[in-house]
Amino acid sequence: MELKNALAQAQDDVVTTLEHYFATQSAAQARILAATQYSVQNGGKRLRPFLVYCVGNMLGANKADLDKAAAAIECIHSYSLVHDDLPAMDDDELRRGRPTCHIAYDEAHAILAGDTLQTIAFELLSGAEFSIDAHAQLKLVNALSKASGLLGMVGGQALDIEATGKTISLNELEQIHKAKTGALLSCAIELGYLCAPNVEQTTKQALDSYGKAIGLAFQVQDDILDIEGDTQTLGKPQGSDLAANKATYPALLGLDGAKQKLQQLYDDAISALDALPYDTAILQQLARYVIARDH
Numbered sequence: 001m002e003l004k005n006a007l008a009q010a011q012d013d014v015v016t017t018l019e020h021y022f023a024t025q026s027a028a029q030a031r032i033l034a035a036t037q038y039s040v041q042n043g044g045k046r047l048r049p050f051l052v053y054c055v056g057n058m059l060g061a062n063k064a065d066l067d068k069a070a071a072a073i074e075c076i077h078s079y080s081l082v083h084d085d086l087p088a089m090d091d092d093e094l095r096r097g098r099p100t101c102h103i104a105y106d107e108a109h110a111i112l113a114g115d116t117l118q119t120i121a122f123e124l125l126s127g128a129e130f131s132i133d134a135h136a137q138l139k140l141v142n143a144l145s146k147a148s149g150l151l152g153m154v155g156g157q158a159l160d161i162e163a164t165g166k167t168i169s170l171n172e173l174e175q176i177h178k179a180k181t182g183a184l185l186s187c188a189i190e191l192g193y194l195c196a197p198n199v200e201q202t203t204k205q206a207l208d209s210y211g212k213a214i215g216l217a218f219q220v221q222d223d224i225l226d227i228e229g230d231t232q233t234l235g236k237p238q239g240s241d242l243a244a245n246k247a248t249y250p251a252l253l254g255l256d257g258a259k260q261k262l263q264q265l266y267d268d269a270i271s272a273l274d275a276l277p278y279d280t281a282i283l284q285q286l287a288r289y290v291i292a293r294d295h
Contacts, residue, residue, distance in 0.1 A: 080157070176247070182215025
């Protein structure tokens with residue numbers, strides 16, 4: 001219940017921040033504004049914003065700073081989903097149980113909406129309203145840029161495209177997902193502690209280890225759900241990875257092997273938290289949620 005309430009609060013906070021932002025953009029062209037809002041206000045889990053809030057609150061960060069950092073990373077995540085769904089990429093018609101942006105609007109506006117969300121993220125992070133100093137604020141921009149770019153999310157997506165229909169090693173698969181999915185989840189944790197004052201290096205290292213473990217665990221569970229889930233619960237077509245002949249953990253390790261990998265990553269995450277001199281109960285609950293979720 002504690003995790004459920006905390007996730008709901010993070011969802012409310014990031015939606016409120018984004019609504020306030022869009023309220024200042026009424027002069028924008030109406031259709032692209034609508035497509036952009038449709039793409040980010042989509043009822044997702046808001047897991048990345050939650051991590052920003054959870055880590056930042058634990059370490060004493062300013063709430064207003066966390067609001068902007070959380071909204072920024074959600075914009076990046078949402079833009080990536082819009083572009084992933086395009087016919088040139090995964091060609092999906094459903095996302096979280098409703099039409100994808102290019103179906104609800106059209107391809108051109110979906111591309112523009114994704115582009116817009118990416119720029120909004122850095123507009124939010126580079127504004128002058130932060131309580132942290134300019135050097136620390138610049139670290140926020142740098143962290144999200146790296147996690148989103150060639151060695152992060154975009155690079156991971158490119159590796160995923162390259163691997164489709166091919167036989168790859170477990171190490172290569174992990175490299176794909178550490179970049180494609182894990183980089184942004186780890187970045188959410190980094191944004192949280194970058195907003196906080198006087199964080200010890202050992203704390204940052206332990207949180208980074210936790211982030212890497214749950215980031216990879218998130219993808220392993222996604223691969224398992226592609227086999228064991230159902231379309232209605234998932235909000236997207238079950239078996240889509242299998243149909244696209246994508247490299248997955250069950251394909252390489254078998255379903256039981258993938259589940260064993262998932263458990264090991266959970267254990268690694270909990271072990272990392274044990275090194276922290278803080279109350280990490282909510283982060284432990286999140287690790288359990290990541291490996292037990294059904295969508």
